[in-house]
Amino acid sequence: MKFNKVAVKAVTLVDQVEEQILSYIVENKLTLGNEIPSELTLAENLNVGRNVVREALSRLRMLGIVESRKHKGMVVREPDVMKCFTKVVNPYLLSKQSILDLLDLRVSIESGIAELILSNITDEDITELESIISRHTYQDDMKLKVENEIEFHSKLYRITKNQAVIDLLEMILPLFSYVNEKYEDFKPLNQKNKEKLVKHEDLIPLLKARDVDGYRNAIYNHLKAYSEYIKQTRNIK
Amino acid sequence: MKFNKVAVKAVTLVDQVEEQILSYIVENKLTLGNEIPSELTLAENLNVGRNVVREALSRLRMLGIVESRKHKGMVVREPDVMKCFTKVVNPYLLSKQSILDLLDLRVSIESGIAELILSNITDEDITELESIISRHTYQDDMKLKVENEIEFHSKLYRITKNQAVIDLLEMILPLFSYVNEKYEDFKPLNQKNKEKLVKHEDLIPLLKARDVDGYRNAIYNHLKAYSEYIKQTRNIK
DNA sequence: ATGACCGTTATGTCCTACAAATGTAAATAT
DNA sequence: ATATTTACATTTGTAGGACATAACGGTCAT
Structure with missing residues (x-):
């Protein structure tokens, strides 16, 4: 009996988008206060639904990596380590x-x-x-x-x-x-x-x-x- | 000029639902492997949209507090502290x-x-x-x-x-x-x-x-x- | 008893819609 | 011409519907 199921693809789209947004921040050297694209543009560029983007952003928001200013846009923050x-x-x-x-x-x-x-x-x-x-x-x-x-x-x-x-x-x-x-x-x-x-x-x-x-x-x-x-x-x- | 705006309601529904779900786990003494209600029932009981519940669960999932078994349901996990x-x-x-x-x-x-x-x-x-x-x-x-x-x-x-x-x-x-x-x-x-x-x-x-x-x-x-x-x-x- | 089939349920994903708030540009008044 | 108001576009927060996919359970036929 062999287990050929090499990798159980447990990574969801949200996980991937979360990483992509993080990469975006790092690669564009965004720091404290810099704006990141709106949810809609992110969704369009990444070819995913807006819900997926929102879930990923929700996580980053919880970690303090980004902050959302209601009706204005989202900006990069310095995360609170602990x-x-x-x-x-x-x-x-x-x-x-x-x-x-x-x-x-x-x-x-x-x-x-x-x-x-x-x-x-x-x-x-x-x-x-x-x-x-x-x-x-x-x-x-x-x-x-x-x-x-x-x-x-x-x-x-x-x-x-x-x-x-x-x-x-x-x-x-x-x-x-x-x-x-x-x-x-x-x-x-x-x-x-x-x-x-x-x-x-x-x-x-x-x-x-x-x-x-x-x-x-x-x-x-x-x-x-x-x-x-x-x-x-x-x-x- | 007076600032009567006592509390800036920065807490979103997602924040509240996240806390509610955590409370649910703690109060019902749910531990490793116990199931939590489906997204839909949570949404109905908490009177919020399913999206809100999903965002909250997405955060808890990232923290390792819950785990989602696709098409089956979600269970409580012991979070990885670090x-x-x-x-x-x-x-x-x-x-x-x-x-x-x-x-x-x-x-x-x-x-x-x-x-x-x-x-x-x-x-x-x-x-x-x-x-x-x-x-x-x-x-x-x-x-x-x-x-x-x-x-x-x-x-x-x-x-x-x-x-x-x-x-x-x-x-x-x-x-x-x-x-x-x-x-x-x-x-x-x-x-x-x-x-x-x-x-x-x-x-x-x-x-x-x-x-x-x-x-x-x-x-x-x-x-x-x-x-x-x-x-x-x-x-x- | 075993196997095939079907319906139910749950998550993952996409889509549309709308409220509220903010900034901006146009329109209007002075 | 300048100042003020109005209207519009943008963006987040939230609601709700729709569908694919996969797992589970029960039914029925063999």
């Missing part, structure tokens, strides 16, 4: 493995940006971080409120001044919230490593001292505690 | 700043995954890395061929066994290639820091020794050399 993430990074749509991978990715990045943070951080940043910590409230004696977690770490991200870093990590944060809420009896620490649990306030002196290695180690332990716990308890409520 | 990246991370579409941000993100992640790599790496992995290095060829006496760069680092990524890490970094790699080719007279090292330039072969002993801090420091310097050079020379060919 924007497409928002729709996909949804705990209800992702598998448990994907979520775990993303949470581990977060640990790696937050450790990896230690140099970036400590070479950029100002005294004002540190003051703001302290202010955020002072507003921290706890659900019970162990579990910090999710909003506080998000506020603190978001501030850390913004210190990098790297928009890709900021967007990517802020996209992953809600995932952490979801897991945090969903896991039953979530306690990132148990008795035996209670003493070495790193809290937000423990990071401040390291930031003040501009201690890169110390900070990286601390933030790693701070996050890894959660990550490890989640991996151990596989059952989600 | 897939949407491929279309957006295109050096011709992104601004120079976005590219630089992404390259810095790469440096941070490759440093940040040091723990992950060194806790996972096997002797076979190291042997394979050595084998890759043995096949390295140089364009001139300084510049390693881009394919070799990609091959070596891709192998490093795969050691993490974290699909999000692998996909994200492999998405950024071609960007590096582009910059590498585009920058005129690209030399990551100059005379004064020639001695401290870290090459691929310098990483091997650190990997063998499972020296996390040493490896992280080395890979950081290895990548930062390029990154810094690019930031200095602002003009692209």
